[in-house]
Amino acid sequence: MKELEIPILITYGTKDWNAQYNDLFYVESINLGMKNVTFKPYIDLEHNFFPVNEKLEPNHEIYNWENVGKDWLKWIKSN
Secondary structure, three states, X not given: OOOOOOXXXXXXXXXXXXXXXXXXXXXXXXXXXXXXXXXXXXXXXXXXXXXXXXOOOEOOOXXXXXXXXXXXXXXXXXX
């Protein structure tokens, strides 16, 4: 990815099991000077952007995909 020159958006829920790798990639992209990458973490949401309780069980009654889609569209229009 570091050879790509196009704008890149990475969105993720911070309670996703793999979120730690996105956080690491964020730090590495800064170290590599990758100015074309934008990170948008969604705090306390899991992989499908549902909030989770203390047992990491998702609450499927709170739907966040519409908000995530709006953020994607906003980013696309600005890039």
